[in-house]
Amino acid sequence: MPIGGSVSTYRTIALTTPLEDLIDGLSDDGILAKLDRLWVFAQATQGDALTDLIASASATAVNSPSFAANAGFTSDGSSSYIDSNFVPSTDGIQYIQNTASMHVWSTTSRAAASGPTIMGVNLTNISLIALRESGNVFFGEINDSDFSFGPTNTDSSGFFTANRSSSTQREAYRNGASLGTSGVTTAGAVPTGNIFILARNTGGAPSNWETVQCAAAAIGGSFNTTQALNFYNRMRTYMTAVGVP
16 A cells, blocks of 8 residues: 555555554545655554654664653653654655644653753754743744744643644644644744754754653644644554553
8 A cells, every 4th residue: 555655654564453544544534645754653663663654764763762662762861862864955845834744742741841842953944843841831833933933731742733834824733632823933944954853953963852752753744723633533543552541
């Protein structure tokens, strides 16, 4: 069964029934066609977890983040992270300047903290997800020049989407429900560095490590409200099947 634009997951991943059901459901909903990358970290082996389901591209576990089978990766908070090896400015097909999104599943609820970034890059411009900053703020910046979109969020666990739907409009979702919207900052050029997961790529080096467990991550084009909810529901069904709370 072709996945995304060109590859077959049967050639790269040993499919379990829950993963096969996830792929079929995302395809039926039109979600796969909107994604450039999808990593399901909550799989049985680290090799499968690091293999993207859209382009068969490999992410790199840097400095041995902890891997738990059918759960995901956790950083040590100081050196380990995942390099997605995805550069928005050169690898983005669905992800472009005015229509783009990033998605991440955290299994961990933590207190508000200053600084941690679960997914992102700050090179040329900023694209990142910060789950629960001091003051219970969620940052979901997509091709931004500053940190101007910070809706309230009081729980760092769940499935988060940071979305840009136009040159000025941004949206944020947790578990398919809106956290807020913003129409202030005009999109800048897409970032020119690799997106890191469980840390932020700041000028080419990791920073702002996040210590929650990450069960999945994705990068793609813009999602509307219905698509964001459908994406969450499909991911929730998969996570439940493999034992992720």
